[in-house]
Amino acid sequence: MAAQTNLNITTDRSALLALKAHSNQNxxxxxxxxxxxVCNWVGVICGARHHRVVELNVSYFGLAGTIPPELGNLSFLVDLDIQNNSFQGTLPHELARLHRLKFINLGYNKFMGVIPSWFGSLSKLQGFRLFGNQFSGSIPAIIFNLSALQEIDLSYNQLSGRIPREIRNLTTLKAIYLDNNNFKEIPSEIGTLNQLEKLFVQENALKQPIPMSVFNMSSLTIVSFYGNKLSGRIPDNICQHLPNIQVLNLGVNQFEGPLPSKLWQCKQLLTLGLRDNRFSGSIPKEIGNLTRIKLISLVINSLTGIHNLNCIYLIIIIFITCS
Known part of the structure; x- marks a missing residue:
């Protein structure tokens, strides 16, 4: 038994030394x-039961280099965090052997190429963060077979195409971050995710109206589609179906028509961003009943009736936070 334990530790040590050999000698x-x-190495945590490496965190260490295939031999690894370094190249398919992995964070590196489809085999994955790299192409639909996934962050890449409709399979998903890519369509299937709390698809190429199913997600607390080419009208009863909404940012789009007359029913609302659209008509004076509001941005529209608002809301209309 002791010999087997030593062999396991040796396997982990060899994998980590391969990472060291493929990196600048920081x-x-x-x-x-x-x-x-091994369990005393910087950035390494071992499990008490099996004495194997369960966590590798070398984030913010200024590392550069590539990820070696040997890293796939860390068979007990649960958490891999290498964000804010300068690793580059493509990801070795041997990482598909990390079947215990629950959290992976490769954010702010220089990885490129398509998102590998083998990520879909990491069935225990809960946190999937590839933000701030140079991944391109579309999201592999097989990623949406990860039934335990709670957060997906693919923002600040070069991804394009449509968001796969298979996203409806991620029933435990709580947060989606897809900012600064080139997605063109929001699938209505997102509306079936009844645990989703945060939805960010900012600075993309989204067109056409937002699917009505998105405005029926009672679990949502933050929604931001800032900086797209979305059009259409905002439902008048939006607050009835988004009772927990705290941040609603639809700024810099092509929405039109009047503001929803019942916005005051969004009792939890802290931030309302509707700037730089094509809204017209008057600003409902009942908006002053949003007692928790901290910021309202309505500039660059064709709205009237500002004189109906009290002085506090005149101030926050031009971006100064309400105290």
Whole structure:
């Protein structure tokens, strides 16, 4: 049994030394040596039961290089975090062997190519963060077979096409971040995600109206489609179906028509961003009943009736936060 334990530790050590060999010789690797127990290495945490590496966190260490295939031998790894470094190239398919992995954060590196479809085999994955890289192409539909997924962050890449309709399979999803890509369509199937709390699809190429199903998601607390080419009207009863909404940002789009007359029913609303659209008509004076509001942005529209608002709301209309 002891021999087997030593073999496991040796396997993990070899995998981590391969990462060291593929990276610039940063000072964090000073104690990554055969003379120091693996579980005492900087950025490494081992599990008490099996004495295997369960967490690798080398984020914000200024590392550069590539990810070696040997990293796929960390078979007990649960959490992999290498964000805010300068790793580059493509991801080795051997990482598909990390079947215990629950959290992966590769944010703000220089990875490129398509998102590998083998991510779809990591069935225990809960947090999937690839933001701030150079991934291109479409999202592989197989990613949406990850039934345990709670957060997906693919923002600040070069992804395009449509958001796959298979997203409806992610029934435990709580947060979606797809900002600064080139997506063109919001699938109505997003509206079936009854645990979703945060939805960010800012600075993309979205067109046409937002599917009505999105405005019926009672679990949502934050919605931002800022900086697209979305059009159409905002439902008058939006607050009735979004009772928990705290941040609603639809600024810099092509929405038109009057403002919803019942916006005051969004009792939890903290931020309302509708700037730079084509809204017309008067500003409902009942908007002053939003007692929790901190910021309202309505500039660059064709609205009238500002004189109906009290002085506090005159101030926040021009971006100064309400105290």
């Amino acid at each position: 000072m964090i690797f000073t104690n990554w040596s055969t003379t120091t127990p």
